[in-house]
Structures are given as C-alpha cells and as structure tokens.
Amino acid sequence: MSFAPACAALHDGETARAIETADEAAVLRALDAPAPGPHDLAALLSPAAAAHLEALARRAHETTVRHFGRTIQLFTPLYLSNHCTNGCVYCGFNSANRIPRAQLTPPQALEEGRAIAATGLRQLLLLTGEAPARAGTDYIAACARLLRPLFPSLAVEVHALSEDDYRVLVRAGVDGMTMFQETYDRTLYATLHPRGPKRDYAWRLDAPQRACRAGMRTVNIGALLGLAPWRLEVFATAMHARYLQRHHPGVDLAISLPRMRPHAGAWQPAHPLTDSDLVQAMTALRLFLPQAGITISTRESPTLRDNLVPLGVTRMSAGVSTAVGGHTGGEAGTGQFEISDPRGVQDMCAALRRRGYQPVFKDWEPLADAAPGAA
Amino acid sequence: MTTTPEPDDFLEIGGTRLQSRLFVGTGKFGDDALIPAVCEASGAQVITMALRRVDLDAGPANLMGHIPAHMVRLPNTSGARTADEAVRIARLARAMGCGHWIKIEVVADSRHLLPDGYATARATETLAREGFVVLPYMNPDLYVARSLADAGAAAVMPLGAPIGTNRGLRTREMIAVLIEDLALPVIVDAGIGRPSQACEAMEMGAAACLVNTAIATAADPVGMARAFGRAVAAGREAFLSGPGAVRARASASSPLTGFLGQDGGRAPQEVAP
Amino acid sequence: MTLTVNGSTRPLPRPANVAALLRDCGLDPAVVVVERNGTIVPGADYAATPLEPGDTLEILSFVGGG
Numbered sequence: 001m002s003f004a005p006a007c008a009a010l011h012d013g014e015t016a017r018a019i020e021t022a023d024e025a026a027v028l029r030a031l032d033a034p035a036p037g038p039h040d041l042a043a044l045l046s047p048a049a050a051a052h053l054e055a056l057a058r059r060a061h062e063t064t065v066r067h068f069g070r071t072i073q074l075f076t077p078l079y080l081s082n083h084c085t086n087g088c089v090y091c092g093f094n095s096a097n098r099i100p101r102a103q104l105t106p107p108q109a110l111e112e113g114r115a116i117a118a119t120g121l122r123q124l125l126l127l128t129g130e131a132p133a134r135a136g137t138d139y140i141a142a143c144a145r146l147l148r149p150l151f152p153s154l155a156v157e158v159h160a161l162s163e164d165d166y167r168v169l170v171r172a173g174v175d176g177m178t179m180f181q182e183t184y185d186r187t188l189y190a191t192l193h194p195r196g197p198k199r200d201y202a203w204r205l206d207a208p209q210r211a212c213r214a215g216m217r218t219v220n221i222g223a224l225l226g227l228a229p230w231r232l233e234v235f236a237t238a239m240h241a242r243y244l245q246r247h248h249p250g251v252d253l254a255i256s257l258p259r260m261r262p263h264a265g266a267w268q269p270a271h272p273l274t275d276s277d278l279v280q281a282m283t284a285l286r287l288f289l290p291q292a293g294i295t296i297s298t299r300e301s302p303t304l305r306d307n308l309v310p311l312g313v314t315r316m317s318a319g320v321s322t323a324v325g326g327h328t329g330g331e332a333g334t335g336q337f338e339i340s341d342p343r344g345v346q347d348m349c350a351a352l353r354r355r356g357y358q359p360v361f362k363d364w365e366p367l368a369d370a371a372p373g374a375a
Numbered sequence: 376m377t378t379t380p381e382p383d384d385f386l387e388i389g390g391t392r393l394q395s396r397l398f399v400g401t402g403k404f405g406d407d408a409l410i411p412a413v414c415e416a417s418g419a420q421v422i423t424m425a426l427r428r429v430d431l432d433a434g435p436a437n438l439m440g441h442i443p444a445h446m447v448r449l450p451n452t453s454g455a456r457t458a459d460e461a462v463r464i465a466r467l468a469r470a471m472g473c474g475h476w477i478k479i480e481v482v483a484d485s486r487h488l489l490p491d492g493y494a495t496a497r498a499t500e501t502l503a504r505e506g507f508v509v510l511p512y513m514n515p516d517l518y519v520a521r522s523l524a525d526a527g528a529a530a531v532m533p534l535g536a537p538i539g540t541n542r543g544l545r546t547r548e549m550i551a552v553l554i555e556d557l558a559l560p561v562i563v564d565a566g567i568g569r570p571s572q573a574c575e576a577m578e579m580g581a582a583a584c585l586v587n588t589a590i591a592t593a594a595d596p597v598g599m600a601r602a603f604g605r606a607v608a609a610g611r612e613a614f615l616s617g618p619g620a621v622r623a624r625a626s627a628s629s630p631l632t633g634f635l636g637q638d639g640g641r642a643p644q645e646v647a648p
Numbered sequence: 649m650t651l652t653v654n655g656s657t658r659p660l661p662r663p664a665n666v667a668a669l670l671r672d673c674g675l676d677p678a679v680v681v682v683e684r685n686g687t688i689v690p691g692a693d694y695a696a697t698p699l700e701p702g703d704t705l706e707i708l709s710f711v712g713g714g
Contacts, residue, residue, distance in 0.1 A: 029617055035555050057631040246556070276635050307634040400714030407712060425713025426681075428654045428706060435679050435709035451713050467708055470681045470688045538714075565714075587714030 002206050003243045010236050019231045022046035031055055036287050041238055044284035045231045060283035060312045063290050070357045073315040075123035078112055079324045080104050084129030086196030090267045092336045093129045102324040109143040113150050115327040119319050119345040122362035123153040130159035137165040141172035148173035152362050160207035166214030176218035177211035183227045184236035212248035219251050226260030226269030234281045238288050254293030286312035298341040305341050309355055318348035386582050389508030389529050395420045397607040400587025409596050410441040417600035421447045426468050448473040456483045458497035465502050479511040488538045492519035496526050503527025512564055515549035520557055530559050536566025541589055543572040554580040570606030577610025649701035667694040680709045
C-alpha cells in the first residue's frame with residue numbers, strides 16, 4: 001500500500017483546476033463544514049478564499065485551541081552532519097556547494113546535546129545530509145542512544161530509510177521522523193534533484209509510511225514551499241497526511257510549512273509565497289486536519305512567527321543553529337538555510353507567554369526506559 | 376425513442392446496486408399482509424427477517440409469501456448470544472435459499488439489547504470467509520468498526536439508539552466518526568423513530584437507514600413507510616448537494632490577520648541579518 | 649420410532665425420511681429449513697435423508713424481524 005497512486009492522480013490537472021476555480025459559495029460552505037473534506041480543502045486553498053482569510057483564521061484559531069489548548073511545543077534541531085551526496089538545487093548542503101563539511105562524532109553530538117538541554121529544551125530533532133557511508137543508520141542510532149537520556153522526545157530528519165532502518169532508530173530511542181517530500185510534483189522533483197540517491201521520488205514518498213510501520217510515534221511531513229505553485233503542494237501534503245492518518249491511526253501526524261528563504265547557493269524559489277499565502281495554507285490545513293500538529297521553523301521572522309501562533313501552530317523551534325556544531329561553537333560549518341528568528345529559548349518563551357500561550361518543553365515520558373532491565 | 380438516464384447515485388453492497396437507501400424490517404406488524412404495500416410505498420429494496428423454530432401446533436408463518444420477489448432478503452441472526460450461534464443461524468438462513476446476505480446480531484445482554492462487538496467481529500470473519508455478504512449490527516465504536524471492516528464486513532450497521540426505543544440518533548457524534556473514517560457504507564440501524572431522524576442520518580452521510588419498529592407500529596404503516604422513503608431520499612439528496620453556508624458570522628473587533636496589512640505581506644521579504 | 653422435533657418428542661412410523669416428517673407435520677418444505685443432529689439438511693436431500701430413532705431435528709422458518 002502506498003500513497004503514490006493517489007498522489008499521481010492529484011497531478012492530473014483536475015485538482016489544480018478545482019482549486020483555481022472554486023467560487024465564493026464553495027469557500028463559505030467549506031468554512032461551515034463540520035468536517036471539511038477534500039472538496040472543502042480545495043475551496044479553502046483557492047484564490048477565492050483569500051478574501052475570507054480572517055474568517056479562515058478565526059475558525060483555525062478556534063479549532064486549534066479546542067484540540068491543543070493555548071500551548072506551543074518547543075524543539076530545536078541538532079545538525080549532526082552536513083556531508084551530502086545529493087544535488088538538490090535549492091539546498092545549502094548541495095554537494096556541489098564548496099562549503100566546509102563537518103560531522104560530529106557521537107561524543108561531540110552529546111556535547112551539543114548537553115548545551116541544548118541546558119537551555120531547558122527536551123525535544124530534539126537530529127539532522128544529517130544524505131551520506132550514508134559516513135552518516136548512516138548505525139551512526140545516527142549511536143548518537144541517538146547517547147542523547148536519549150537528555151531528551152524524552154528525539155526525532156530524526158535524515159535521508160529516506162528502509163523500514164528496518166527506522167526500526168533500528170526506534171530501538172535506539174528515536175520516536176519521531178520528519179521527512180519533507182520537497183515537492184509532490186514528480187516531474188519538477190526530477191529536475192530539482194538531478195543527482196544522488198534522493199533522485200528516487202517514490203522511495204522518498206513512501207518513507208513516512210515506512211516510519212509509521214516501524215513504530216515511530218510522531219511523523220512530520222511537508223513540502224518545501226516555493227518550489228512549485230503552493231496551493232496544489234499544500235493540497236497534496238494534506239492528502240498525504242490524511243492517507244497516513246487513515247492507515248496508521250496510532251501515529252501523531254504533523255505538517256511543517258517550510259517556506260524557501262535565501263541561502264548560500266544562488267538558487268531562488270520560482271513560486272514564492274506571500275505572508276498571506278502562508279496564512280491561508282496553514283489555516284486551510286488546520287480546518288482539514290484538526291488534530292494534526294503544525295510546525296513553523298525559524299525560517300520565518302520573529303514578528304511573523306508571533307502572529308502565526310494563534311492561527312494553528314503547535315510546534316516551533318527555538319535557539320536554532322543550522323550549522324554542524326553550532327551549539328558549542330567548536331566546529332561551525334555553513335548553515336543549511338538562513339535563520340530569520342534568532343531568538344533563544346528564553347526569549348521565545350517570553351514571547352509566547354506575552355501572547356497568552358504556554359511553552360511546552362516535554363509532554364511525554366517514554367515508559368520503556370523506566371522499565372527495569374529495559375535495554 | 377427515449378432513454379431513461381441511468382441514476383448516478385446508488386448504493387453498492389455485495390455486488391448489488393441499490394437505488395433506494397431505505398431498508399425495512401418485517402417485525403412487529405399487526406398483520407404481515409401489510410408488508411407488500413409497505414415495500415411498495417417505501418420504495419425499499421432490502422428487507423430483513425428473522426429465523427425461528429416452527430411452532431408445530433400453529434405451522435410456519437407465511438412471511439415469505441408476503442415479500443415481493445424483487446426485494447433483497449437480509450435475514451438477521453437475532454436470538455444469537457454468541458458468535459457460534461450467529462454463524463449457525465446464518466448458515467441455516469442461507470439454506471433457506473434466499474440469497475447470501477446476512478445481518479449479524481449478537482446480543483448477549485437481554486436487558487439492554489446491545490450488541491457484543493467482539494463476538495460480532497468473530498462471526499463476521501467466519502461468515503465473510505464462507506462467502507456471505509455480512510452486515511453486522513454494532514455499537515458505533517470506531518475500533519469495533521475497523522475490526523469488522525478487517526473481518527470482511529460489506530457494511531456496518533451502527534445503532535442510532537437502543538433497539539426498539541424510537542429515540543432517534545442518540546449516537547450521532549459516534550456515527551459521524553464512523554462515516555468520516557470508514558471506507559465501508561455506514562447503515563444506521565435501530566433507534567430511528569421518525570422520518571426526520573432518518574433524514575438527518577442521511578444528511579450526515581449515512582449510506583442507508585434500516586427502519587422497522589417505527590413503520591410497523593405506526594397507526595398507518597403504509598403511510599409511514601412512504602414518509603420514510605421520502606425522508607431518506609431527501610436526506611441523501613441534501614447530503615449530495617452540500618449543506619448551505621450559514622452566513623451569520625460575527626466579525627471580531629481585533630482581527631487575527633490584521634498583521635498582514637493591506638498588501639497581504641507582499642512587501643519584499645526581509646532577509647535575516 | 650421416537651424423534652425429538654423442535655424440543656418435543658414426536659412419534660413417526662418407520663421407515664422415514666425428512667420429507668415424510670415434514671409431511672407428517674403439515675409443513676411446506678419450501679418455507680422451512682431443517683437441521684438434523686446439528687447438521688443442515690439441504691432442501692434437495694429431504695427425501696434422501698433417512699431418520700433414525702432418537703434423532704434430534706430442528707425445523708425453522710422465517711418470521712418477522714428487523
């Protein structure tokens with residue numbers, strides 16, 4: 001079973017047309033639907049819905065507060081390695097970019113983890129480029145095992161793995177997986193990923209499902225917004241999330257809305273999103289997927305991030321460095337992308353509290369570790 | 376020459392395409408001779424019945440003689456208290472030569488008459504393997520429904536309220552969850568007392584409604600059957616047409632999107648220092 | 649011989665089969681289903697299914713139900 005056939009069907013032109021041509025009546029119906037379906041989502045993502053952004057925002061806010069309360073989970077990424085064999089044309093870690101390459105040893109990763117944990121954060125996202133020979137499953141698992149005692153929630157954002165490899169990571173204490181399809185448009189995907197193992201669109205598309213099968217507790221998907229026209233990308237992301245929820249109801253599904261920012265390479269997004277576009281995307285997703293987590297990264301500015309908080313966000317990063325070794329300053333390389341929100345954890349918490357939101361560092365404790373004799 | 380357009384909305388169960396989304400029952404009629412008129416007035420194409428020991432002193436009821444030939448027979452397993460009993464009744468019903476549809480009912484609690492989901496799932500699995508078109512009567516519980524789907528059910532039949540109570544859609548929220556989550560048809564069974572309640576179930580997206588007591592015990596069963604047929608069709612049409620938008624939306628004094636400004640954030644994006 | 653039919657004992661002259669029993673009970677074979685010693689007897693086999701003393705038979709038919 002795979003999302004691939006349904007995803008291919010989304011790109012036959014019909015869905016894009018439905019989104020482009022939805023009228024105001026369809027938007028109003030969607031805004032009032034008790035459980036918006038795909039047709040409603042198309043209407044909410046349509047140009048016609050832009051005129052009803054405030055109504056969308058209001059309903060997204062109510063829905064989010066009802067399901068999540070006034071809380072925001074905080075996490076930070078830890079870049080383990082920026083070695084990469086891929087040539088993603090938009091990425092600062094592109095193997096053709098002549099940037100300093102670095103990889104933390106597991107003990108160095110632990111040092112970084114300690115520096116992060118000292119700020120109070122308890123959710124960590126481990127990132128690597130795609131260089132399995134250097135930073136493969138065993139390496140990531142070794143880092144995870146060392147970091148696990150410091151972080152009750154440990155996620156990975158690494159290259160697409162096999163189900164068995166995800167199982168290895170789950171056994172090492174990893175409970176979350178993040179994987180962006182970058183673009184759901186298969187043709188565009190091929191041109192944006194001209195070389196390296198990431199060329200394999202289908203393998204990547206099914207990676208979140210393999211992670212679900214392997215027992216990941218949280219799976220976070222997304223499209224890199226700006227690569228392709230955003231409305232269909234967000235629609236495809238939502239349908240992908242719905243597919244995973246249907247087939248793996250025990251997994252917490254989350255969606256990220258990473259918007260392309262300027263970076264070290266010369267490449268610029270072909271389909272940039274305005275702030276309004278981003279708000280429409282987020283609020284439409286919230287109405288279609290009331291229980292899904294929504295993550296906003298430090299790609300966005302402090303002002304915008306603060307304003308997005310009531311509209312559907314459930315998870316934000318704070319105290320971010322996208323450079324390998326960036327938390328201990330020992331071995332800083334070039335970051336993957338430029339950070340627009342440089343606020344540290346304390347500033348972030350203060351900003352959330354000012355808006356009446358509670359920052360959450362930790363919302364679960366894995367019992368397996370507490371069991372006597374647990375590995 | 377005129378051609379009748381093929382109706383494009385139908386309910387397909389077990390390879391049979393049904394135009395009517397009302398199922399009727401045969402219990403509790405003051406006179407079984409009313410049944411043909413009830414079938415005709417309601418437009419129903421599926422009809423339920425039960426299997427019982429023949430009373431040798433009185434002889435067998437002539438129920439089947441009253442059922443129009445075109446109706447799909449849906450025997451139930453009422454009286455079964457365990458999965459094994461339900462399987463046994465289903466096999467007996469099929470031996471009657473009236474098709475291979477079966478409504479599984481396993482009720483071990485005779486006070487509340489609520490179905491046993493675990494036993495129902497076991498019976499469903501056995502009978503689906505034997506080629507029955509299985510429609511299990513159930514409590515509207517998501518996990519039970521998924522088990523039934525995995526076991527091979529052709530549809531699920533959640534109760535709207537305890538059987539025979541005519542109390543309406545007391546389980547509305549839970550049935551909505553099943554409709555939203557399941558790929559199978561969700562047929563609301565039990566509890567529907569008035570046509571408006573059947574209509575509401577259909578508006579919610581139910582695939583069909585099964586109504587027995589409310590028709591059989593009405594002062595005019597045939598008139599009530601007609602009313603249910605229309606209510607179910609109206610609810611279905613409303614569902615397909617989409618609910619109208621309610622425009623009475625208060626607009627807040629402090630907008631959530633005020634930060635976007637007049638240009639909708641179209642100003643040049645700031646680049647991090 | 650004596651049979652148990654629908655929970656009551658019932659005499660029936662030998663030799664007998666299911667069709668003879670239904671005739672004896674005044675039942676139309678088309679509207680009933682018969683279980684002999686826990687096994688369903690297909691309608692086509694009524695005449696070919698002999699009955700033995702002590703057999704337990706269940707004769708069922710459809711009745712009203714929802």
